[in-house]
Amino acid sequence: MNIFKKLTPSQSLVKQALRGHAWMGLFWAALLYLICFSGALVVFFPEMERWEQPLADEYSHMDAGAIEQSLVNIQQQIPHKLESLYFIYPSEDMPRSHVSAVLEDKTQTIDTEWWLDSSGQLVEPVSAPWTEMITDLHIYLHLPHTLGIIIVGMLGAMMCGLMISGLLAHPNLFKDAFKLRLGSNRHMEQTDIHNRLSVWGLPFFFVVSLTGAYIGLFGVSMTVVDWMEKDHDSKQIIAEVFGGDPAINEPVQNINMTQIKQDLLERAPEASPIYLVVQKPGSEEQYVEVAASLPQRLIYSEIYRYHSDGTFIDYQHLSDGSVGRQVAYSSYRVHFGHFGGMATKILYLLLGLVMTVITATGVNMWFSKRKIHNHWSVLWRAFVWATPAATALAAAFSMVLSLSAVVVFWFALVVLSLGIFAFFNQSWKWKGVAEQNYLMGLKYLTTITVVFLVFCHGFKHPHQPWYWWFSLCMILLSAMPLFEYRKLIQTAPKTAKFKSPISVN
Amino acid sequence: MNILMYLLALLGLLLVVICWQQAQKLGRQQRTTLRLSLVVVSLILGWLSFIAFQENEGTEFAWFFMLFHFSWLAWILLASKAHVKFNDKTVKTVKSVAAEHNWLYKSSILLLAGPVALFSSILIALCISKLFIAELANQWVLTFIIMPIIWGALATWFAADEKRLRPLLITLLLTAVCYGWLL
Incomplete structure (x- = not known):
C-alpha cells in the first residue's frame, strides 16, 4: 500500500483539525498579524535606528582609550547610583558606538543612552521613537511589559498549535505541494496561496514561533520553577542555564581597557566584541564583562569576565x-536572523512578510468559503492594509512633528480600519467609491507617506549616501503592494473573456 | 564568505526542489523506478548543498540555511509554473452565517485553551524533561522548548474537538499524573 495513504489522516481528524485551526486562527488573527508584520521589520532594527537618527561621525573602530573615556563621561553625565554600564561597540550594522546606564533607582526618567564620537x-x-515603537509592538504589543x-x-x-493543526488539516500535503491555482475562484486561490506559502x-x-514563545514565556516558566522546584529557585536555575555571576570584593579602581583588549586578543583572537558591561560601577563589587561573537557560531556571544585592572576572571562557557x-543562548540570533550577514536579514524580512500574507489569507479563506461579505470581512481587509499605512504615518508624525509614535500608530490604525465602513454601507457610501478603491488608497497612502518622510527627514542629512540607499529600500518595500504580481505569471491558455482578476489582499 | 559557494549551494537546493516536482509528476504516471531515482538524486544534491553551506558558514548556520532557503526557491518554482485563470463570474455573497456555538461555549474553550492548557503544558513539559534528561540546565531548556508546543497542541485540541469533555478529561488526567510524579 502507498505509504502516503497510510500517513494520511482520517476524514474526521481532518475535519476536527480544520475546525480547531480556523477557531484559533480567527481568534488571534489580528494580533498575529501585528506581531508578524512588526517582526518582519524588526529584523532591520539596527539599520532603522541608524536611519532614524543619522549622525555625521560614523566609524568602525574605537580604541581602548576612547572606550575608557566614554565610560568616565557617562558616569559624569549621570550622577546617580548605577546598577550597570553598557558600552556597545561599533558594528557593520551600526558603525558607531553608544553607552547606556542602568540606574538602580528605576523611577528616574533621564537620558541614560548616548551616542559617542x-x-x-x-x-x-x-x-x-519610531524604531522603539515597532520593537515594542513586536515584543510587548505596546502593553505593560x-x-x-x-x-x-x-x-x-498558539502559532505552534496552528502549525500542528494546519498539517493535520491538510491531507493532500504532498499531492498539492506544487499546485497554485490563481484567479479562477477566490476561495481556491486564497487556499492555495495560504497552503503553499x-x-x-x-x-x-x-523555528521563529518556537523561539518567540520560548523568549516570551521564560518569565512564566520561572514562576512555575519557584512553585514546583523544591531544591532550586528561579535564580539558581537561571545561573545553571546561563552561568552565574562572580563574587568580587576589591578596592574601586578605573577600568583598564587596554589590558582587557590585549588579553581578549590573546585568549580568543577570532572573537569580535559586541558589547561591554561594567557591573556595579563605582562599588567594591565592580567587574567587567565583554560579550564577543564567535565565527560560525549561533550563540549570541561568549562572555569574558575581567577585574577592573584587566586581570581575567573566567568566561561563561556559553x-x-x-x-x-x-x-x-542561540535563540536570539535564530529568532531575529542576526547571522550570516545581510543575505539572511533579507531572507528573514521576506519570510516574515510571508507570515503576514499567511495570516491575512487564512482569515480571507474563512470568509470566502462561507461567501460572507459583511462588516467583519471588510474591517479585516481594511485592518490588513491600515497596518502598514499606520506604521508609515507613525514614522512621519514622530520624525517630522515629534508626536508620539505609539499614539499616532494606534490612532491611525483604528481610524483607517474603521474608515472602510464609509465605503461599505450603502446608505453612507461616499461618492460611490468602492471598497477596493479605499484599500488601494491605503496602499498609496503608505508609499506616499514613506516618500514624504524620506525627503523631509533627509533634508537634515543630504550628504549621507547610506541614508539615501536605505531610504530607497524603504520606498521600494512600501511600494511592493502596489505592484500587480499576476502580470509576472502566465495567463491560462483558454481565456474566453478578459476581466480584471479577483483581488488578493 | 565565498559568494560562489553560497550560490552553488542555492543552486543545489533549487535542483532538489525541481527533482521533487518531477518525481511528483512521474508519480501520476506510475513510473516508480524513475521517481525513486529522482528522490535519490535530490538527496545527493541536498547533501552537496549542505556541504557547500558548511564550508562557507560552518555547520550550525548550514542547517538553518538548508531549512530556510528551501522556502523561497520552492515559491519561485511554483510561481513560474502557475497560470492565472481569469474569471468573470460574480459570486453571490451573504451578510452572515448561523453561529456554530453560543458565547458560553466559546468562552469555555478560551478558558480551557488558555490558563488550563498553559498550566498543564508546563507540568507535562517538566515531567517529560525530568524523565528523559539528567542534567539540570538541559532539563530546563528542554522544558522551555517543548512547553509552547504542548500548549499550542492542547489549545488546538480544545478548539477542535466537538466533545469538550474528551480533551478536558485527558488533559486533567495527564496533569494530575505529572503533578503527582513531580511532587
Missing part, C-alpha cells in the same frame, strides 16, 4: 558549556 565623547542622547511579553509568548505557542515555509515559521546552555 570616535574619541569617546557623548554626542547626543539615543532617540529613535510583563503582560505584553507573556501575551506575545502565548501567541508564539505555509507548507514550504514551515521550518522557518516553526560556547562550550552544556547543550542546553548553547541552545538557550
